[in-house]
Amino acid sequence: MPLSRSYKETIKARVERDPSFRAALFDEAISAFLEGDTAVGKALLRDLVNSTIGFEGLAEELNKSSKSLHRMLAPSGNPRMENLFQVISVIKKNEGISVKLSSSYSTGEER
Numbered sequence: 001m002p003l004s005r006s007y008k009e010t011i012k013a014r015v016e017r018d019p020s021f022r023a024a025l026f027d028e029a030i031s032a033f034l035e036g037d038t039a040v041g042k043a044l045l046r047d048l049v050n051s052t053i054g055f056e057g058l059a060e061e062l063n064k065s066s067k068s069l070h071r072m073l074a075p076s077g078n079p080r081m082e083n084l085f086q087v088i089s090v091i092k093k094n095e096g097i098s099v100k101l102s103s104s105y106s107t108g109e110e111r
Helices: 007-017 019-034 038-051 054-062 066-073 081-095
Strands: none
Touching: 007 019, 007 038, 019 038, 019 081, 038 054, 038 066, 038 081, 054 066, 054 081, 066 081
């Protein structure tokens, strides 16, 4: 049975109406990057950009071409850390998201 809405349309609609979902999507993207899963992190950022500021708006904010930003967040994209953090910063500012890191440090050894 075919789906009534595409995945992208469903995500976009939810992101547009639910600020807590936007923040959770952003949090998952950052967590994916920190865990080394860059493919998932880029996909989630791409969904956020498409559903919020758009690639044209992001390009304007960063003074970069939207084509370059599309390539950067594409599955085969390999963004430089500086560019990636610029994208993250614009999304944070645009969405009013604040980031607070907390960690529990573990060496894997029992004490």
